[in-house]
Amino acid sequence: MRHHLRNRIGDPRTTILMTSWQAPNTLGRKLVEKQSPVRIFGEGFEVLTGFSGYADRVGLVEFVQVMEKKPQRTFIVHDEAESSANLAKTLGDELGITGIELPEAEQIFSL
Incomplete structure (x- = not known):
C-alpha cells in the first residue's frame, strides 16, 4: 500500500479514501488527521484536504x-x-x- 501511496499521493487526479478507523501512530491515521507532510519510505509528502470514511x-x-x-x-x-x-x-x-x-x-x- 505504501508503494501505491508514494507513487500517487502527489497526483491531483488521485483520491485517497480512508474507509475505516485507523490505528494511532500509523500512516493511515496521519492521513485521516491531515498531518502534513507525511513520510513514506523516508520521503515527505504534502497531504491535501479530504474526509474520513469513518466519521463522514x-x-x-x-x-x-x-x-x-x-x-x-x-x-x-x-x-x-x-x-x-x-x-x-x-x-x-x-x-x-x-x-x-x-x-x-x-x-x-x-x-
Whole structure:
C-alpha cells in the first residue's frame, strides 16, 4: 500500500479514501488527521484536504453522488454490520448504485 501511496499521493487526479478507523501512530491515521507532510519510505509528502470514511457518512454519499461515472462494484468494509448495511441501502436506493458487496472476514473476490 505504501508503494501505491508514494507513487500517487502527489497526483491531483488521485483520491485517497480512508474507509475505516485507523490505528494511532500509523500512516493511515496521519492521513485521516491531515498531518502534513507525511513520510513514506523516508520521503515527505504534502497531504491535501479530504474526509474520513469513518466519521463522514454524508460525505461518502455526496462523494458518490457527484461522480459522473458511478462505480460498477463497491465494497463496504466496516466493523459494524448495521452501518455497512445502511450505507449499502442508501447507495442502492437513493443513488442507484449496483454491485455493492459487504465482505465477510477473509472473503475473497476476483476483480
